[in-house]
Amino acid sequence: MKHLRIWMKLTKNAFSSFLSNRLDSLSYLLGKLLRFGFFLVLIGSLFEHTPTLAGYTKAQTLIFFLTFNVVDVLTSAFFRGIYFFKGDVLRGAFDGVLTKPVNALFYSLSRLTDLLDFIFLIPIIFLLVKNILILPQIDITRIFSYLFLLFFGLIIATSIHIFSAAISLRTAESDNVIWLYREVVALGRFPPEILSSKLQIIFTYFLPVIVIVAFPVQALFGTLPLWSFFVSMLLALLFFTFSIMLWRHSLKFYSSASS
Amino acid sequence: MRKYLRCSLIAFQKHIVYRARVINWMIVDVTHILIFPFLWISIYAGRSDIGGFSQADIVTYYIVSIFIGMCTNAHNSRYIQEDIIQGRLNGLLVKPIWYPPYRYMVENGYRVMVAPLFFTILFISSFFISDLIRFPASLETFLLFLLFVLCAHIIFAFIELIIGFSAFFLQEIQGISFLRSMLEKLLGGAFAPLSLLPISVQLVAAWMPFQYLYYIPTQIYLGKITGADVLMHFTKALGWIFFLGLCITLMWKRGLRRYDGGGM
Numbered sequence: 001m002k003h004l005r006i007w008m009k010l011t012k013n014a015f016s017s018f019l020s021n022r023l024d025s026l027s028y029l030l031g032k033l034l035r036f037g038f039f040l041v042l043i044g045s046l047f048e049h050t051p052t053l054a055g056y057t058k059a060q061t062l063i064f065f066l067t068f069n070v071v072d073v074l075t076s077a078f079f080r081g082i083y084f085f086k087g088d089v090l091r092g093a094f095d096g097v098l099t100k101p102v103n104a105l106f107y108s109l110s111r112l113t114d115l116l117d118f119i120f121l122i123p124i125i126f127l128l129v130k131n132i133l134i135l136p137q138i139d140i141t142r143i144f145s146y147l148f149l150l151f152f153g154l155i156i157a158t159s160i161h162i163f164s165a166a167i168s169l170r171t172a173e174s175d176n177v178i179w180l181y182r183e184v185v186a187l188g189r190f191p192p193e194i195l196s197s198k199l200q201i202i203f204t205y206f207l208p209v210i211v212i213v214a215f216p217v218q219a220l221f222g223t224l225p226l227w228s229f230f231v232s233m234l235l236a237l238l239f240f241t242f243s244i245m246l247w248r249h250s251l252k253f254y255s256s257a258s259s
Numbered sequence: 260m261r262k263y264l265r266c267s268l269i270a271f272q273k274h275i276v277y278r279a280r281v282i283n284w285m286i287v288d289v290t291h292i293l294i295f296p297f298l299w300i301s302i303y304a305g306r307s308d309i310g311g312f313s314q315a316d317i318v319t320y321y322i323v324s325i326f327i328g329m330c331t332n333a334h335n336s337r338y339i340q341e342d343i344i345q346g347r348l349n350g351l352l353v354k355p356i357w358y359p360p361y362r363y364m365v366e367n368g369y370r371v372m373v374a375p376l377f378f379t380i381l382f383i384s385s386f387f388i389s390d391l392i393r394f395p396a397s398l399e400t401f402l403l404f405l406l407f408v409l410c411a412h413i414i415f416a417f418i419e420l421i422i423g424f425s426a427f428f429l430q431e432i433q434g435i436s437f438l439r440s441m442l443e444k445l446l447g448g449a450f451a452p453l454s455l456l457p458i459s460v461q462l463v464a465a466w467m468p469f470q471y472l473y474y475i476p477t478q479i480y481l482g483k484i485t486g487a488d489v490l491m492h493f494t495k496a497l498g499w500i501f502f503l504g505l506c507i508t509l510m511w512k513r514g515l516r517r518y519d520g521g522g523m
Contacts, residue, residue, distance in 0.1 A: 013324070022434060024431040027435045027438045031441040034438070034441045038450070042450065045456055045457065046298070049302060049309045050302045050304070051300060176287055179283075179284075180283060183287050186294070194300075201299075
């Protein structure tokens with residue numbers, strides 16, 4: 001309850017900050033809408049040249065793209081603070097966070113929750129539901145599987161954000177690790193079958209982009225084997241456990257500077 | 260000129276200290292385009308041509324786009340904003356250098372480190388995908404391509420300076436910088452050749468300078484723009500360079516009048 005109250009207060013402060021720079025916030029929103037709209041147009045253009053993409057129809061390809069956007073919006077909205085964490089560490093401002101009666105990792109990840117990003121979820125969810133409803137043989141089991149695996153995918157994504165924070169504490173050369181994650185996870189915009197089998201293995205077990213985005217969608221289509229569910233749960237558990245261990249280990253190496 | 264080259268050298272030495280960071284940024288700059296060759300290869304599926312592009316054309320398009328990105332990508336606006344809002348500009352204004360070319364040369368220090376590394380990787384990779392890479396039809400085509408890459412480099416640098424100088428008037432510019440980044444990639448042809456997109460997108464792109472960042476140079480490399488069209492596009496690119504240069508000069512003069520040196 002304490003952390004929920006703190007999160008609500010931090011979110012309110014962050015929203016006030018975003019509203020004080022209306023032009024800046026609107027530009028961000030417009031840029032994201034442009035990017036989203038462009039990829040919708042691009043997918044439409046691709047399907048003018050082919051009836052299927054790696055065996056998937058246009059509606060199915062759109063579901064991959066929209067699921068990627070759900071993951072991207074939720075993680076970037078909740079964990080916006082991670083993009084500024086490196087600066088806090090370099091300036092020694094993280095000292096102030098450590099003295100607060102709140103979990104330092106929770107504070108660092110969630111201090112800049114971007115409510116404006118949630119506005120963006122409205123068209124995404126609308127289009128997602130619209131395309132899911134036109135799928136053949138859709139039932140409550142598949143929808144539940146989709147949500148179940150999406151949950152574990154978000155845990156893996158959260159773990160990667162924690163990895164990024166932990167690496168920021170250990171080395172000065174880490175301010176763009178989170179951007180590397182953002183670019184790699186963007187591979188999940190399209191069905192994984194467009195990649196070679198070797199790349200699919202890399203992006204399933206080592207950089208689990210396919211687990212985060214494609215597994216839930218394939219479960220929705222009824223094409224995901226049962227053992228993949230266990231792979232997703234196991235990877236989520238491993239990534240989360242290891243990320244917390246790395247964070248705690250990295251905290252021991254933090255030396256305040258410039259405070 | 261020597262003092263500006265010295266600034267570039269100092270920036271290069273600074274980047275050498277944080278090598279992993281620079282390599283990370285190089286990977287980040289490249290990764291967002293890498294998925295697209297795979298996407299198009301899966302669409303081709305035995306077909307010889309889509310929208311006037313062969314499979315080799317489309318793969319070469321993205322490799323060349325990445326090459327252009329390496330030569331042109333700049334992240335100046337963030338540093339210019341910091342100089343302005345933190346008051347660091349004060350120290351630079353009293354030095355015997357002009358700030359815009361100083362910033363431009365400092366950014367080149369990054370590029371000098373990243374570009375050779377990238378070209379080496381590209382050269383090695385070309386042996387593995389040689390059947391999917393097209394080389395320019397002639398030396399003349401390649402030289403014209405390099406000329407347009409130079410134009411792209413200047414246009415990109417000017418746009419970054421304009422975004423950075425917006426901090427004189429707006430303070431926070433990350434949103435505008437992000438919007439610029441999206442327009443550059445979408446209307447510049449980084450994500451897909453403009454000729455494969457709907458006519459409405461092509462019409463909007465035709466009126467903006469972003470097409471000269473990726474699409475036009477790449478089309479010249481592939482030999483799809485030739486003859487009088489090359490001259491027309493070169494004239495347009497020069498026109499944009501002149502216009503953006505005017506904007507920079509105006510924003511610099513007006514911005515300095517508003518600048519109060521706060522944040523020291």
